[in-house]
Amino acid sequence: MTSGAQFFRLGSVAALAMLFALPAASAQAACPIGKTVAASRQVLQCPQGLTLTLEAGAALTLSDSDGNGAPERAQLEGKAILIESPEGGAAAAFEVVTPQAIAAVRGTRWAVDAQDGKTSVFVVRGRVDVRRVDGDAGVMLAPGEGVDVDDGAGPLEVRRWPAARVD
Numbered sequence: 001m002t003s004g005a006q007f008f009r010l011g012s013v014a015a016l017a018m019l020f021a022l023p024a025a026s027a028q029a030a031c032p033i034g035k036t037v038a039a040s041r042q043v044l045q046c047p048q049g050l051t052l053t054l055e056a057g058a059a060l061t062l063s064d065s066d067g068n069g070a071p072e073r074a075q076l077e078g079k080a081i082l083i084e085s086p087e088g089g090a091a092a093a094f095e096v097v098t099p100q101a102i103a104a105v106r107g108t109r110w111a112v113d114a115q116d117g118k119t120s121v122f123v124v125r126g127r128v129d130v131r132r133v134d135g136d137a138g139v140m141l142a143p144g145e146g147v148d149v150d151d152g153a154g155p156l157e158v159r160r161w162p163a164a165r166v167d
Helices: 003-010 013-021
Strands: 027-030 034-037 042-045 051-054 059-063 073-084 095-097 101-105 109-115 118-125 128-132 139-141 145-149
Touching: 101 109, 101 118, 118 128, 118 139, 128 145, 139 145
Parallel strands: 027 042, 073 095
Antiparallel strands: 034 059, 042 051, 051 073, 059 073, 073 109, 095 101, 101 128, 109 118, 118 145, 128 139
16 A cells, blocks of 8 residues: 555554655655656645645646646646645645546645545645535535545535544
């Protein structure tokens, strides 16, 4: 099981620290518009204060629809990313799209994991709006809350993730 999978399935704070907080294990890079597949844990420093930390094997495509050099959207194909964005400004409107969900930042630190036919979103700091890709009613997550989005049609269920899952 990968570190990202352990983070969302076992919920370990230690796994979160291992996946996203240890700078020695990651490569830092500019924020490339287009497709990126991380061979190892990678930190992307984007304009306007947006930082994306990709789990090894994470595949995403960054889009810059207004041509200002800063991405507004990431299409996450698999694995996990940690998103850090400052409150306010253009980076506060960043969103992540997976096969199951669209998660939009509201100035925060949050994680998205898209694997095994499900997307899990967890908020460390700030707020994140999450909805299914079909546009049905979404939910707003606050710190310590998470949601699992699958291909089903039922309502999204916000849960306060227990320490074991967060860890």
